[in-house]
Amino acid sequence: MCGIAGFSGTGNRDDLNAMMGAMVHRGPDGSGTFHSESNQVFLGHRRLSIIDPPGGAQPMWDEQREFGVVFNGEIYNHVELRSVLEQHGHKFLTSHSDTEVLIHGWKQWGAELLIRLNGMFAFAIYDRQSQRIFLARDRFGEKPLYYSVRSNVFAFASELTALIQHGEIPADLDHVALKKLFAYGYIPSPRALWRGCNKLPAGHWLEYDLASGVSHLRSYWKFQLEPDERMAHVDEAQLVDEFRSLLDQSVARRMMSDVPLGIFLSGGIDSSSIVASATIVAEKDTIHTFCVGFEEPSFDESPFARAIAEHFGVVHSERILSMKSAADLIPEVLSRLDEPFGDASIIPTYLLSAFAREQVTVVLSGDGSDELLAGYDPFVALGPANIYASVIPSFIHNLLRGMARRMPVSQKNMALDFKLNRTLTGLSYPKPLWNPVWMAPVEPGEMADLFGGSVDVEELYEEVISLWDETGPEKDLTDRTLEFFTRFYLQEDILFKADRAAMMNSLESRAVFLDNDLSDFCRRLPNKFKLRGRTRKYLLKKAMKGILPENIISRRKKGFGIPLASWLKHLPESWFHGEVTGLNQQEVSQRWRQHRSGQIDHRLFLWTWLNARFVCGQ
Secondary structure: OEEEEEEEEOOOHHHHHHHHHOOHHHOEOEEEEEEEOOOOEEEEEEEOOOOOOOOOOOOEEOOOOOEEEEEEEEEOOHHHHHHHHHHOOOOOOOOOOHHHHHHHHHHHHHHHHHHHOOEEEEEEEEEOOOOEEEEEEOOOOOOOOEEEEOOOEEEEEOOHHHHOOOOOOOOOEOHHHHHHHHHHOOOOOOEOOEOOOEEOOOOEEEEEEOOOOOEEEEEOOOOOOOOOHHHHHOOHHHHHHHHHHHHHHHHHHHOOOOOOEEEEOOOOHHHHHHHHHHHHHOOHHHOEEEEEEEOOHHHOOHHHHHHHHHHHOOEEEEEEEOHHHHHOOHHHHHHOOOOOOOOOOHHHHHHHHHHHHOOOOEEEEOOOHHHHOOOOHHHHHHHHHHHHHHHOOHHHHHHHHHHHHOOOOOOOOOOHHHHHHHHHHHOOOOHHHHHHHHOOOOOHHHHHHHHOOOOOHHHHOHHHHHHHHHHOOOOOHHHHHHHHHHHHHHHHHHHHHHHHHHHOOOOEEEEHHHOHHHHHHHHHOOHHHOEEOOEEOHHHHHHHEOOEOHHHHHOOOOOOOOOHHHHHHHOOHHHHOOOOOOOOHHHHHHHHHHHHHOOOOOHHHHHHHHHHHHHHOO
16 A cells, blocks of 8 residues: 655656655655656655565566556455466566556556456556556545646646645635535545546546647446346345355455454444454454444444454454544544545544554455445435325425424434434435435535525536436436445545545555455345345345354444534534635534534534635635
């Protein structure tokens, strides 16, 4: 796991050093640079050594020094690819570096290499023959990559903060991106916080021609549900066996490491299933699991994690924290986030990553399971919501919404008043907007007050509207919701959080459920094996029956929550006195007062605003 940066055009070594200096946390084990004076190309790499520590230094070149690569990530099938490439006559200089596979794979297949890779990655290849720079990002976007194409410079970096260290790339706020932040809780690709900067979308590559200054952006893969109806008629036991085999295979691939490795264990079904698979691959006393718990019982999952560790006999470490100690970290974490986003679970994820990093360099996580297998609350709500929307007149809906707003505000984790208000808010809008509005810090109808002017809802939500139109009426609400969560929430929120929380602590996080083979199986799986009645992750629960304790399989999803509503009431008042350019500060102040008084729960808005305040405020 590493940080990469580079540029072509205006700039010098000071610019490259500044870009790399902003990413030391991503690669504390070493650095490497390259500069071509004839073509004014700069490449930089910060290294966190995981695979082949002695031989994996970057930038890495082929023998003729025609192709150079800087790479962030892990290629889990690099051994198989190396064997294929050797059969094609390629000679490798390293013993088992996955980075070198990218060089020879590019020479052999060009951009077709990408469809052969099973891993998480963001990399740049400098092709000195054709004078091109080629950027690529993995299927789901586990690894970040930002870029900027300007008249006098083309630049890229693993983090936006590093990208704007180049002297020709100013930090000018993109006001459309800011609006989308409050509409989604994150900034969807390809937009980024700063104008003229972009995220390379997941499953895409970009090629920049040094001579002409022309760039081309292409998609090589996108998540798309393609249910195989033949699977609906296969014996369920056969599907269970296939799913379990693919899960075991994915865990085995992700346990490949030349440095200490562990597993995030919450005691939920996802992480518990990973531990179960890990015990097939490795000796129990070599498997290390990590959990952070909290003193407040409604937010503490540590007893479940402890029970799973004892059940499988693995080496377990846990740390119990007070919420005050966690809240004290807010300024440090938010100021290092790179881009603001609205998910407050970044705080416990950061703490868990910091704790694990004391003992290991790599961890396995269950990220992706909820999106691929319908694990979230909205999946259960879809049926009743659809009936409600078809029979309840708008005037009755407005009355019910008003009554819900007058319910006493609770500070408990996923309290009834919070869920009811979120549900009714989403149902105030057309179906294509249900999912994003259910999770939005600010609903569309309130955006004008916040930004002091009219807001075009179709522009605001153009990404999800386009997805809704793309999926078409032949797909039901469950499948459309699965695609929303996987193409947007997973990629722009969950994986962003996982990467930043881990890399701020120089830790590599590997998402087991995002393996090519396992995720492709889930793409083809009819949704009745994901959502059965009110049972979410149906097939996973069937697969783990008899392997995990029944109380783990049947327990309700808790989520990695914090008492955000309570925290926000007690944070220093000075934190809310700054301004975020483009936002109506009077509206912000009013919402803050309403929240502190217990009148209205504005937790999602205030947390997102606080993020923006620390990253780009005044």
